[in-house]
Amino acid sequence: MELWSALRTTGLTPTRLWLRLDPETRLDAATALYEHDWEGDPVQHEANLHIAQALKFRPQAVRKISQADRIKYLAKAVRPDRSLVSSLLLALHLEKRKGLMATFLDAVGIPHEDGLIDEEFEFPEFETEKLTQGVDALLAKHTEPQVDLYMVTLYMMDPRTWQGLIEAMRSHVQEETTPAQD
Numbered sequence: 001m002e003l004w005s006a007l008r009t010t011g012l013t014p015t016r017l018w019l020r021l022d023p024e025t026r027l028d029a030a031t032a033l034y035e036h037d038w039e040g041d042p043v044q045h046e047a048n049l050h051i052a053q054a055l056k057f058r059p060q061a062v063r064k065i066s067q068a069d070r071i072k073y074l075a076k077a078v079r080p081d082r083s084l085v086s087s088l089l090l091a092l093h094l095e096k097r098k099g100l101m102a103t104f105l106d107a108v109g110i111p112h113e114d115g116l117i118d119e120e121f122e123f124p125e126f127e128t129e130k131l132t133q134g135v136d137a138l139l140a141k142h143t144e145p146q147v148d149l150y151m152v153t154l155y156m157m158d159p160r161t162w163q164g165l166i167e168a169m170r171s172h173v174q175e176e177t178t179p180a181q182d
Contacts, residue, residue: 001144001173003152008166008173014085014156023075025149029088030074032095034067043087050078089153100142100150107137123161131168139172 003020006012018026033047051070052059054077062070074080080088093101094115101115108130110117138147151169155162 001148001151001169003145003148004169005173007152007155012152014082014089015079017152017156018080018085018088021149022145025092025145026075026088027071028096029092030071032091033074033088034071036091036095043084043091046084046087047074047078047080050074050080050084054078086157089149090157093150093153097146097150100138100146103137103141104134104150107134126162126164128164128167131162131164132171135165135168135172 003012003017006020007017012020021029030047034044036043048062048070049059051057051065051073052062055062055073065073074088078084098115102112105112105115105117108126110123111121112118135147135151138150151165155165
């Protein structure tokens, strides 16, 4: 759980998190951002502005670039700020990793529809045991890097609600970093 360890030990920021992601994950996130049906496309507009800034283009010129090229530039050339990283990670999980989200939400008892939580839902104060069950359920079905990124994403987006993840993740991180006994 490399990202989680970095979050807890070095104060990983959203921009640094983005830079640590492998190229394939960044490309998946950028693709998801442009494929997601954002109302009025303010997030895509924000991404286009970041691309223009990175390429030293005028914003109007970026709109003329193909969507495939904008996706590539966003994944490779842009150093996004906190807001854009949050949008990219949200799009990644909503578009490409719904099954992962559903597994976790089911395990911790949060009602949802295809990974989307009802806006009216009031988050309880989660017990560590319940969150640990959620992490265990994820690790049983998904790759460790995907689980790691999802846990970091949840925590970064709302540390107050997901405060209990600190304790829930502790055993997984310790198991990983504890040297083997001969």
